[in-house]
Amino acid sequence: MALHRAPRRVGVVGYGRLGQSLVSQLLTQGPELGLELVFVWNRDPSRMAGSVPRSLQLQNLAAVVERHPDLVVEVAHPKIIHESGAQILRHANLLVGSPSALADQATERQLREASHCWGHAVFVARGALWGIEDIARLDAAGGLQSLRVTMATHPDGFRLEGPLAAVHSTRPRTVLYEGPVRGLCPFAPRNSNTMAAAALAAPSLGFDHVIAVLVADLSLTDMHVVDVELTGPPGPTGRSFAVRTHRENPAEPGAVTGSATITTFWRSLLGCCRLPSTPGIHLC
Numbered sequence: 001m002a003l004h005r006a007p008r009r010v011g012v013v014g015y016g017r018l019g020q021s022l023v024s025q026l027l028t029q030g031p032e033l034g035l036e037l038v039f040v041w042n043r044d045p046s047r048m049a050g051s052v053p054r055s056l057q058l059q060n061l062a063a064v065v066e067r068h069p070d071l072v073v074e075v076a077h078p079k080i081i082h083e084s085g086a087q088i089l090r091h092a093n094l095l096v097g098s099p100s101a102l103a104d105q106a107t108e109r110q111l112r113e114a115s116h117c118w119g120h121a122v123f124v125a126r127g128a129l130w131g132i133e134d135i136a137r138l139d140a141a142g143g144l145q146s147l148r149v150t151m152a153t154h155p156d157g158f159r160l161e162g163p164l165a166a167v168h169s170t171r172p173r174t175v176l177y178e179g180p181v182r183g184l185c186p187f188a189p190r191n192s193n194t195m196a197a198a199a200l201a202a203p204s205l206g207f208d209h210v211i212a213v214l215v216a217d218l219s220l221t222d223m224h225v226v227d228v229e230l231t232g233p234p235g236p237t238g239r240s241f242a243v244r245t246h247r248e249n250p251a252e253p254g255a256v257t258g259s260a261t262i263t264t265f266w267r268s269l270l271g272c273c274r275l276p277s278t279p280g281i282h283l284c
């Protein structure tokens with residue numbers, strides 16, 4: 001069943017694992033769902049040759065406006081959000097696939113300002129974060145005291161920068177980072193998106209108080225594991241409400257994105273196409 005009478009015009013920025021999957025689904029299932037792919041942009045355009053129709057290949061990201069998109073989906077790198085996120089919001093709603101970009105306070109402020117100025121929504125894909133609605137509800141009710149997200153995988157699945165890139169994980173399990181999400185994002189921009197989504201779901205704690213733990217585990221050659229632990233304040237008996245979830249997601253060796261997360265992104269795309277263009281940041 002179509003989502004809207006007029007097809008929603010969707011552009012995709014990034015043509016890696018996630019981008020290729022979304023583009024393929026938009027081309028095959030989009031028309032019956034009321035979605036029209038209007039462009040694909042990739043830093044290296046040659047990667048699109050043979051699989052993306054030439055008419056849909058966008059050579060220059062600044063030319064987004066010419067394709068009149070309703071929604072632009074970023075599945076490339078947080079840098080795209082830093083450099084072009086606010087500009088894209090001038091023309092369309094934006095689905096952010098790399099929310100670690102929002103750990104940068106200037107970027108978050110620019111996106112919020114552009115969203116309100118142009119009346120377009122910033123959607124943040126939940127990605128690998130299980131239970132995001134429950135976290136957001138507990139936070140909104142004032143019941144969230146602590147939130148800790150641990151992401152573990154084989155070191156080949158990490159794309160680390162700065163001091164984290166210099167750490168060699170020779171032990172079976174090495175904790176590479178443990179601390180506020182904001183401190184991790186610049187050094188693991190492509191492996192901190194789950195933690196960033198948690199920080200956005202829990203604004204009472206936010207990027208400075210949600211705790212991120214990044215673990216290199218030599219046994220996890222084909223899997224990404226995300227553990228979420230949260231507590232509420234102590235009740236009258238002194239005991240606290242507590243939840244723990246453990247998500248094991250099969251992943252191709254060395255991949256940044258696990259298989260189940262690819263499915264999740266397609267659902268996020270469909271979900272945000274059903275939502276109104278309300279200014280502000282919305283999880284989907």
Ligand SMILES: NC(=O)c1ccc[n+]([C@@H]2O[C@H](COP(=O)([O-])OP(=O)(O)OC[C@H]3O[C@@H](n4cnc5c(N)ncnc54)[C@H](O)[C@@H]3O)[C@@H](O)[C@H]2O)c1
Nearest residue numbers: 014015016017018043075076077098127128190193194257
């Ligand atoms: N929210 C989440 O939980 C979650 C989960 C998985 C992936 N992601 C993020 O989604 C994005 C895409 O993931 P993927 O698995 O498709 O990655 P990928 O490595 O397969 O593809 C990334 C694509 O973006 C391009 N790219 C890389 N760096 C770039 C840059 N600086 N500027 C412009 N383009 C650049 C590459 O050429 C490639 O086409 C990444 O940022 C990743 O961290 C988020």
